[in-house]
Amino acid sequence: MSSSSSSSDDDVDTSTPPPPPRDKLIIGNMTAERRRRQRQADAAASVAAAFAYEAQPLQAVMSDQTREQLLFEVENQEPNSYSDDEPLMEPDPAPEVANGKSIKPKISVATIPEFSEVAAATPAHLLGVLVRLVAPSKSEYSNELKRLATDVVVVLDIGWCEDESMLDFIKGALLIIIDNMSSRDRLSIVSPCPEPRRLTHLRTMDEYGKESLRKIVSSLFFLAEVGDVLDILVKGVRVIDERHFENPATSIILLSNRKSLIEPENPKKKAKETASRFYKLPESIAPRTRGINEFKTIPVHTFGIGPCHDAQVLSLLSSSSLGTYSFVESYEYLPDAVASCIGGILSVVVRDIHLSFALTHGKIIWTETGQYSRAISEMGSLCDVIIGAMYANEVKEFRFEISLPRLKLKGQSSDKMSSTLRVTLLYCDCIGESHEDSSTKEILRPINPSPEGCTPSKAVTENKIYRSGAFAISNAKRKADLNKFDKARQILISCMVDMSASLRSGDPRTLWIYGEITEIAKWFGSRDLYEKFGNAYATSFLCSNAYQRGTTRGRYVPGDDEGLDFQAYTTPDMVDLVNEVRSERHRNGGKPGKN
Template sequence: MCGRINQSEVKALSKKIEDRLYIHSFTVKHRIIKKRITHSLMEFTARPLHPVYDNDEPLPLNLHLPIPSASLPRVRVEGIPDTSIVISSDPPNYFLIKVTAPSMSEYGEHPLRRAPVDLVMVLDCMVSEGGLVTVDHLTSAVGFVIDQMCPWDRLSIVSPCPEEERSNFPLRRMTDQGKEDAKRAVGSFNFATDYTDDVVEILSRGARVLERRRCQNQVAFIILVSNIKQSEPVLDRQLTLAYLDELPFSIYPFSPQGPIDDFFRRPVYPIYSFGIGLDHEPFSLLTLSSLTGGNYSSLDTPEILKDAIACRIGALLSVVTLEFSLRIVRLISGVTIRDVHTGSYHYFIGGMDRSIADIKVESLSADEVKEFLIEVALPTNLEWRREEPCLNISWTYKDAVSFTGREELFCDTLRVHRLLHPLPSRTNAESDEVMRQKTCSFGVRSICEALDMAERGEVEAARNYLMEQTVEMSFERSIERDDTLCLWLFDEMREVTGRMAGGVPSYNLGGLAYALSTLSSCETQRMTTIGSRVHGADAIPFQPYGTPNMLEMLRRSRRVQG
């Protein structure tokens, strides 16, 4: 005989079921729609949305020295087909678009030879004398950053402090006096041992510093240092990201869809995040970095924090190009752009029959290289050998050193040799650059697929799968030819495999963070610090996606340690 259920019990049961259904339906798509509606409403509210801060130090009047347009260094763009002669009967075909930023030395007598920056450092850390992260680790890393900045740069520091002690360091020019005051402020911060602000509040405060500036350097970044631990037990990954919805658009934008002509219209501040410790929360750090155009480093120990930040500062203090846009347009009938492999950089394929592709990169540091793999289907009705134009490549950008606000426009045509019948492989070898990108794409896909399996709780199956993929990758010609980038990714895949050996516990404690940081480096084509090593140091001379200025900053950091 069934027991009676009164009306209050029915209501409580219904409420519990509704809550459970809501939680399970709470996906990234719903969160993006929510943000889209919220930010659309904000567009119609009265402006300004926020009061302007009055404590950021004004910029010097002679900030930008004129450089004649004819004397400006140029961003170099090169189109490389996968083979020197394209066989018309072999779809698809791959083309590599290689973008290289100018060196700082090309700016000659300009006193700065780079863009001045506004930098906010957000220290979302709990510290203790006997704990993993100490005050010395933070003050040493921040102090190094302060020392590398110049009077045209400005710095603000945000840290979690009790309510009455929120006198964080405002945006100040790094003059001699500014540097002294910044170091004194960091030394006076009362870093919490058992208290921390909500991360949304800390990051929002950092964003407000940049959003409400009276004066603006055209380049602005956020460095986020965090050792906040994962929740126990580890919940659904989407639920762990739900709290980020309260962040402002400038540091948590949804990905735009459709035409991207106005991609750079609304300011977004790249977040470069550094997670410390095997048990820090990696998904939110990667998400924040990916959506804003930054990247994510995973540090096993805080001892390498200063070196890791030194490498990143080497890139941030060498920005020479802003708002780089690349457009690819077909020139002959029948050409179809099937896919564009850009990693985390935004792209859009349009036209009536996929005849146009756009790629956007927010900024380029000196000597930085970006390589984008374009997958194209070519018509197969040609019956004679000839050279013909295939794709038109045009690009625009703003020079960040002179920064007149004027766009520089350049274009080039990618020509291909066409042949109806195949040639012996020795006379039509695949380009080393294209082969390298294909191999790296294989490695990235393998790690992603392994993570998907591990997130479903199948860690052992994920480990076995990644081991098989690693063996398969070892036979790639790029590996056999000792390509340094491919060998680095090969070693990272083996390290991720090793960090899954202990099952779910070892995957959650370091394995996941290591894999995500590796993916962040590959998808942004920018160096990250992963695990317990800093690439570019004496013991590990190769620095994946490194630049000369990053290596120089690392050497300076090592000299300070010595």
């Protein structure tokens, strides 16, 4: 396109008519802006298409001079600042009002002590208290979107795909993300080829934006030699950090099929160098201090594809940012794995969740909260947990181990004594409403407890069994990392023996964790098996357990256990999208995406 024709499109009438209404002005500006973006996108797509090749080295397709010229054109399209994101859609209207009160869906909270009664004359040590949170469903909200509008950046750390079908699966996964975003969401893609760069600014996913992104995805290609994953990721972080407008929810999705460039032979040296580089990452994905700052952390959801990816680096990225790490055994499982993940990302209904657990007449000894930040007060009477966001219908459980002192008996007055458990939640919902909800539960301290009060809670017991299984997997992995595979398997087998009696109860979660231990023990048989599958599988499980979020492990995709009572942190939206994608693929003759 010539410069004259380009400028003619942007000619402006110099007359001064009356200013239009503000809503029309916004729409007009957005339309002009999108026309300009489209011209840039078309030019970028043309350049990208020129780079495409069919399983041949790039040098064989074009001369060095032509390649250098095209590289120069691509570099010139990269702005110095990434503050060129498209404006946000107008917010949803105020919530509906019923009987003079606004409708505010809330997080459901249940406080479950291990025993509802404890004898006054008997001190209780390590008494478990389970706090269960259940996020509201999207159907409970009256606004149109029924969830938080989301900004997503997809970062591709992909080496050359020697098989064309591999590239097709990657493109199919990207199309699933594009197809399922709404006009209030925005998307950007960062590619490593021909060098790490942003393929498009943060673009609104209306039909116009989706079609533009589909064209870019169709022209994607990858080279054998690309930059380091952390350098590529920083580009994606810049898209978020430098944006001019902000949607209330944000996520980065990182797809990787190759090892990190940090590959010293000594594992300890590699870990040290990796940690050093991580310290230099932006705080928005690797905060230096935990706590309230995590509300601003961008979750990085990483996907390691095949046996050659770097599980250590990807899991560190996800754990430092409150994201997830999924191990995808082969490319054919990638579209479903990404569908499950984006099904959760696009169903966030509450954010900035801060839980406080307070106790009277007792002390908090320790907590089982996974990787979520927590802090126990000096006196042991209060514990704060920073949770962040929750998906629709998502369930999270936190266990607090407390001790209760022996009470001094004064006649029969001890019958009226109790320890009060208070749970307070602070959070913001998807329509911008702030909540502060509190609930209390009493642990009675009679002289003679009733038989019912001395019966242990089934929910607390099952949680302890499940957590003991996860703890065994963590310990076994530490041994396997040191090449002590016999000891690693011994830890797992011993745990399975201890759990065998609990299997008779038929608890779905106990059955599930027993199956996971059995699967992991199989991959801990030798160094070759561990490096090929065992390390990545166990790492993905531990990540899922740490944040209570569903992850793909090998061939298992969250949603595959739809018929089971326990679905390993899977939410209905994740299951529905996986099923929808599979049905669509079946209708399209095996091709992902919508017609």
